[in-house]
Amino acid sequence: MISSDVIRGYNDTFLLSLLNQGDSYGYELSRQIKEKTDGDYIIKETTMYSAFTRLSKKGYIISYPGTVTQGKKRTYYSITLEGKMHLKEKQEEWHITREVVDHLVKGEDK
Amino acid sequence: MxxxxxxxxxxxxxxxxxxxxxxxxxxxxxxxxxxxxxxxxxxxxxxxxxxxxxxxxxxxxxxxxxxxxxxMNKKVATQYTTMREADLARFVESKARMGLNIGFGVLACLSGIAFLLLLLAFQAMIPGALYLGLLLMVTSTVIGIGLFIIEGMKAKEMRPFYSPFVIMPIDKESIQDEQDNYKQSFIFSIVAGVSLCIMSLTPVLMGALTPMIPVLVGVAFMLILIGVGVIFFTYSGNIWSAYGIILTNGKYSDTIEEEAAKDERNKKVNYILEEIYWPIIVVFYLVFSFLQGAWAWSWIIFILAGALESTIKSLSGNWEN
Known part of the structure; x- marks a missing residue:
């Protein structure tokens, strides 16, 4: 499992990216993260809700009470237009970051 | 599970x-x-x-x-109550109701006297007017005092709000907003109350200076107008002060201990000022004025004493820092 220190700065982007594919709620999102990474990264419950709070404050997502499923009323999250714009910036930033890290971490000459 | x-x-x-x-x-x-x-x-x-x-x-x-x-650390959590949004709303509501009931209580007592005066004014036309008036007065007074007693007993439930309690930042902000929004209604009510009290002189003057109504009727109407004015004061004043009390006594969990201790110290200073300082000033004013016959200008002492009071308060505040 990946250490959460390395990935800390990207939690918000993960969630935005998932929400960009459609509204969802807490457990579903953490399940998707786990599945998509084959269990290499598991987002901690408190990390996820810190991110929701931050994103809501910035206006990137909004929350609304969803319908009752399996006897529980869930809070759903939805990405806003600003959130989509922010996600785009972050995606571009990631391409550069990945290249930088690739170059420096790999340790092999090109 | x-x-x-x-x-x-x-x-x-x-x-x-x-x-x-x-x-x-x-x-x-x-x-x-x-x-x-x-x-x-x-x-x-x-x-x-x-x-x-x-x-x-x-x-x-x-x-x-x-x-x-x-x-919160355990000490804070056990020592201070936490007031939530619903508690705060209930407090403001009970204060408002209290203000209203006390206002109506005053109105009831004043109308009691007004009824008596009205009946006395028409004593010649109504047989037994005095007794009927007295009966009405006693009844109204009982209703008024009953309202006071009920509110006095209910005041006990509000006691926790009169000492420091824990409040959430978001709740405090929304109370602040509510108070700001209420400001206009508050000012309107005070103006309305004052206007009613001033207007209450009209029927008395009408009674005294014109033959339109008997003086007693004028006085009766004055009392009723004052009573209605008082409702404006007590109702809006209580709502306003409810917000003030929450904003003063509601503290954030991380600073409540410090601030409560500070309030406690300020309380001592206030106590000294109210119970010792001002009585001395008043006695001094009376004695000096009598001995010197200086009533014309000796009132200046109150202005000086007021200025000195703020100095003492700010000094005691500075010492803490």
Whole structure:
């Protein structure tokens, strides 16, 4: 499992990216993260809700009470237009970051 | 399943509850339960499932920091009550009702006298007017005093708000907003109350200076107008002061101990000022004025004493820093 220190700065982007594919709620999102990474990264419950709070404050997502499923009323999250714009910036930033890290971490000459 | 619930209860112990944190707790619990059920379905044992769920919970303080709240230490949590949104709303509501009832109580007492005066004014036409008037007066007074007593007893329930209590930052902000929004109504009510009191002189003057109505009727109407004016004062004044009390005594959990201690010290200074300083000033004023016959200008002492009072207050505040 990946250490959460390395990935800390990207939690918000993960969630935005998932929400960009459609509204969802807490457990579903953490399940998707786990599945998509084959269990290499598991987002901690408190990390996820810190991110929701931050994103809501910035206006990137909004929350609304969803319908009752399996006897529980869930809070759903939805990405806003600003959130989509922010996600785009972050995606571009990631391409550069990945290249930088690739170059420096790999340790092999090109 | 119960273990998870207990774990969450434990984690949220000491977290001040408001609508936001309450919802957070519900959401997190629902997620953990989903996770637990999924793990069980995947073939994990009870213990394994609980172990994974707890391991993946994380650090509650990280989350609370984001919410701008910190878990209160046990001492604060046990020593001070936490007032939530609903408690605050109820307090403002009871204060408003109290103001209204006290206002009506005053009106009842004043109208009692007004009834008596009205009946006395028409004594010649109504047989037994005096007794009927007295009866009406006693009845109204009883109603008025009854209202006072009821409100006096209810005031006990509000006592926790008169000493420092813990408030959530978000709740304090919304109370501040409510007070700001109420300001206009408050000013309107005070103006209305004052106008009614001033207007109340009209019927008296009409009675005294013109033959339109008997003086007693004029006085009776004056009392009723004053009574209605008082309702404006007590109702809006109580709502206004309810907000003020919340804003003064509602403290954030991380600074409540300091601030409560500071209030306690200020209380001492205020006590000295009110119980010792001002009486001395008043006695001095009276003695000096009598001996010197200086009534014309000796009132200046109150202005000087007022200025000195603010100096003392600010000095005592500075010493603390």
């Amino acid at each position: 119960n273990t998870i619930r207990e774990y969450i209860e434990q984690m949220f112990k000491g977290v001040p509850m408001n609508d936001e944190t309450k919802q957070l707790k519900v959401d997190i619990l629902a997620n953990l339960e989903d996770k637990y059920l999924a793990l069980k379905e995947g073939g994990a044992s009870e213990n394994e499932a609980i172990g994974v769920v707890i391991a993946e919970f994380g650090d509650i303080d990280e989350l609370l920091e984001e919410f701008g709240v910190s878990r």
